Amino acid sequence: MKKDIRSVRKNIVERKKKRVQGNTSSQSSRPFLPPQDEEVHGFPPLITSNGSGQRPQNEGKRTNYLAVQVVLAVLLFATVAIGKNTDVALLDGPEQWVSSQLQDDFPFAKVSAWYSDRFGGALEVISDEPGPQTDLALPVNGSVTTSFQNDGKGIRMAVDSGSPVQSVKEGTVVFAGNDEDTGKTVILQHEDGSKSIYGFLSDIEVYLYENIPAEHTLGTVQDEAGQSVEIFFGIEQNDQYVDPVKVIKVDESS
Incomplete structure (x- = not known):
């Protein structure tokens, strides 16, 4: 009887030893993994499909x-x-x-024309069918007082006080404010990438990025005494100023 009890105890001790050895070997075979970001911030680690906490x-x-x-x-x-x-x-x-x-300037006028041509709506200012080509008109009636050769950037014109200054063709307003050389100024960017510049205005009636049709009033010129006043008009093509006289028929008589 005593021998049976001893053999049972011996078997129990041997089984415990085998369990301890098995747990030790399985723990030593696992690679060390540094803590994940989730664990550092107090969240549980990410568990992958194999049940481990390895990172994806x-x-x-x-x-x-x-x-x-x-x-x-x-x-x-x-x-x-x-x-x-x-x-x-x-x-x-x-x-x-x-x-x-x-x-580089963003081509607002070209994008606006593209949008209008395809989607129409409130932004549509271009007809679906191309109209007849017309000569560009001056922004205001007057005579040239300073030529392009003397100014270098545009021309100056003497006009009557109270005259409205209009856009020579359709475009998008890319500048509307005070310029150190030409005072209150409006600059339009056109679909072909060119720009038209209108300076020495008394007031501005358009806002930035507004799409403007041809012959639209941009502002006016005023003189308190009612005398004639000057405006500046310039055209820029390919980042260079060009003579407006060569683009538009201008009365150069003083």
Whole structure:
């Protein structure tokens, strides 16, 4: 009887040893995983399909992609910064490209015309069928007092006080405010990329980014004494000022 009890106890001890050894080996085979972001902030770890708390594989890919973007941005910034402070010709290309992206005007008039042509609605100011080509008219009746050759950017015209200044053709207002050279000024951007400039206005009757049809009043010119006043009119094509006399029939008699 005593032998049976001893054998039973011996078997129990051996089974306990095997259990302890099995638990120790399984724990040692598991790789060490650093705590996830969720665990650091007090949330439970993400559990994958195999039941472990390993991170998803695409998390590393997203991190690598973001790191590449940051490195490229830093390299571009450093290249432009170095190009600004050195005379290396190789660095002029990136500098000019960045400058052009920051300075180029958005083609508001072209986009507006495209939208109107396809969707119509309140923005539609262009007819579905092209009308007959007409000569551009002056923004206001008057005579030239300062030619393009003398001004360099446009012409100056003497007009009667109270005269309305009108747009020479359809466009979008890209500037409406005070200019250091021409006072109260309105600049229209047209569908072909050109611009028309109207300066020395007494008041402005349009707002920024408004789509303006041809011969629409932009503002007026006033003189307290009722005497004739001057306005400025210029045309810009391909980032260069051109002589309005060569574009529009102008009375140059003083």
